[in-house]
Amino acid sequence: MDFYLTALLQGLCFSGIALGIYISMKIFNIPDITTDGSYTLGAVVTAVLLTHHQPTYIILPVVIIAGGIAGAITGIIHTKLKINALLAGILVMTALYSVNLRLMGRSNLPLINVPSLFTLINISADANHNSFWILLCFVALITLIIGYLLKTDFGLAMRATGNSESMIRSLGVNTDRMKITGLALANALTALSGYLISQLQGYTDISMGIGIVIIGLGSVIIAETMINWLRITSVWLSLVLVLTGAIIFQFVLAITLDIGVDPIFLKVVTAVFVLLIVSLPRINFRTAK
Amino acid sequence: MIDIDNIHKTFNTGRSNQVNAVNGIDLHIKSGEFVVIVGSNGSGKTTLLDMVAGSVFPNTGSIIIDGADVTKMPDYRRSEWIARVFQNPMSGTASDLSIIDNFRLAAIRTRPKGLTIGINDTFKNQVKEKISTLGLGLENKIEQPMGTLSGGQRQALTLLMSVMDSCKVLLLDEPTAALDPRSAQVVMKTAEELIKDYRLTAILITHNLKDAYTYGTRLILMGEGLVMKNLDAQQKSALKQNDLFDWFG
Numbered sequence: 001m002d003f004y005l006t007a008l009l010q011g012l013c014f015s016g017i018a019l020g021i022y023i024s025m026k027i028f029n030i031p032d033i034t035t036d037g038s039y040t041l042g043a044v045v046t047a048v049l050l051t052h053h054q055p056t057y058i059i060l061p062v063v064i065i066a067g068g069i070a071g072a073i074t075g076i077i078h079t080k081l082k083i084n085a086l087l088a089g090i091l092v093m094t095a096l097y098s099v100n101l102r103l104m105g106r107s108n109l110p111l112i113n114v115p116s117l118f119t120l121i122n123i124s125a126d127a128n129h130n131s132f133w134i135l136l137c138f139v140a141l142i143t144l145i146i147g148y149l150l151k152t153d154f155g156l157a158m159r160a161t162g163n164s165e166s167m168i169r170s171l172g173v174n175t176d177r178m179k180i181t182g183l184a185l186a187n188a189l190t191a192l193s194g195y196l197i198s199q200l201q202g203y204t205d206i207s208m209g210i211g212i213v214i215i216g217l218g219s220v221i222i223a224e225t226m227i228n229w230l231r232i233t234s235v236w237l238s239l240v241l242v243l244t245g246a247i248i249f250q251f252v253l254a255i256t257l258d259i260g261v262d263p264i265f266l267k268v269v270t271a272v273f274v275l276l277i278v279s280l281p282r283i284n285f286r287t288a289k
Numbered sequence: 290m291i292d293i294d295n296i297h298k299t300f301n302t303g304r305s306n307q308v309n310a311v312n313g314i315d316l317h318i319k320s321g322e323f324v325v326i327v328g329s330n331g332s333g334k335t336t337l338l339d340m341v342a343g344s345v346f347p348n349t350g351s352i353i354i355d356g357a358d359v360t361k362m363p364d365y366r367r368s369e370w371i372a373r374v375f376q377n378p379m380s381g382t383a384s385d386l387s388i389i390d391n392f393r394l395a396a397i398r399t400r401p402k403g404l405t406i407g408i409n410d411t412f413k414n415q416v417k418e419k420i421s422t423l424g425l426g427l428e429n430k431i432e433q434p435m436g437t438l439s440g441g442q443r444q445a446l447t448l449l450m451s452v453m454d455s456c457k458v459l460l461l462d463e464p465t466a467a468l469d470p471r472s473a474q475v476v477m478k479t480a481e482e483l484i485k486d487y488r489l490t491a492i493l494i495t496h497n498l499k500d501a502y503t504y505g506t507r508l509i510l511m512g513e514g515l516v517m518k519n520l521d522a523q524q525k526s527a528l529k530q531n532d533l534f535d536w537f538g
Contacts (some may be wrong), residue, residue, distance in 0.1 A: 154404050160391075164380060172369070
């Protein structure tokens with residue numbers, strides 16, 4: 001059972017990536033894959049500051065700002081230099097690899113016996129249960145903030161930017177600036193996932209971000225399938241479904257390992273699973289016709 | 290209200306596909322005038338309108354709106370004066386957002402979009418009241434996504450949205466081109482009423498010669514990037530519908 005609890009904890013940690021991809025892909029309609037780099041950046045900044053005995057109230061804002069800057073750079077390259085968003089993301093992600101390596105000074109930094117977010121408060125004697133409650137509060141708080149943001153006038157302008165750019169420009173919004181802000185927000189959320197995961201697993205590794213974008217994409221696609229299926233228009237429910245998507249994704253991987261599939265094939269399973277979710281509604285659609 | 294002085298616009302300069310869209314137009318539009326522009330495809334009408342709106346910048350010449358030189362001002366800053374209705378109903382509204390969300394954004398067109406929630410019951414009632422004047426029965430559907438409405442309904446709502454915040458200039462780029470005749474009539478009637486009630490200065494581009502004959506206080510014929518004919522209110526009222534058809538004969 002502990003196995004599945006770990007999957008749940010990881011799912012909660014990855015909700016930052018899921019929300020980030022939801023914002024860049026669904027709200028702004030921009031395929032952003034800075035994710036691999038900004039996720040690792042979040043974890044690296046956390047590890048470096050933790051080993052330098054910095055308190056959480058310093059680490060958290062620094063992680064958010066670092067992720068935000070990474071996203072803003074992608075946004076500036078995309079909007080001001082008119083470079084395809086995918087390429088802009090790849091460029092920043094590639095550059096971040098060196099930045100991360102330089103920040104850490106080596107490729108792996110263990111965080112054993114370092115006080116972390118999960119040892120900050122003791123709610124339960126069991127370490128995993130304790131982490132669960134802390135994560136749950138943390139994720140709930142982020143979701144509340146993002147949900148509120150999307151409801152504000154600024155949030156409406158954000159949503160309209162990805163929906164009808166000509167309309168929102170004629171209504172007085174600088175869409176370039178809005179996209180840069182949006183990508184900064186998305187990557188700040190992604191960096192938060194790195195912040196959580198590095199503390200949960202107790203180390204930061206330079207290659208931990210490779211291919212991580214698929215987790216966000218998978219979560220959002222699971223959520224989107226449910227949103228279309230249940231015809232949901234509420235912002236709050238959509239966000240909750242994105243979080244659910246992130247958790248379901250981790251459970252699928254846990255089940256795969258549990259039934260004895262060789263971990264080497266984990267990435268294949270991930271790819272096939274995402275393919276299935278994307279293609280299932282389409283297959284249904286065709287037979288219905 | 291709008292002073293256009295000797296503007297030129299060339300696309301793809303120096304290449305084999307060079308297009309001289311606008312070749313030196315002078316146009317002075319007084320406050321409260323309703324200018325109708327007709328002309329065949331490629332006559333430069335849309336480029337002219339885009340330059341007034343700020344989505345295209347002229348190569349030379351100047352544009353002054355309400356005393357302010359806006360020649361190099363981007364479109365999102367001209368929203369202080371200008372509201373737009375596009376040819377494509379999708380362009381003027383955000384499909385995934387609800388009707389009320391769209392109206393909220395329109396209601397703060399000239400103001401910054403801040404971090405407060407602006408939609409409350411007072412606002413909802415205000416919007417419902419406005420929408421009910423259209424007589425399309427949309428006032429009870431304000432929570433529905435814009436995308437579920439027909440093109441005609443969306444164009445009519447876009448028009449209403451333009452007067453949610455202070456508006457001086459209304460630009461209409463073939464607003465009825467994608468609509469069936471009945472919806473087109475609703476949209477044109479709504480436009481005419483709003484222009485009169487809010488004393489708007491308006492520019493309408495149309496291919497519908499009947500609309501060009503019926504609406505507006507001034508009529509302009511464009512061709513090859515130039516103003517070919519420019520009829521004031523008196524000349525326009527003396528014009529017969531058949532004369533207008535002869536222009537395109």
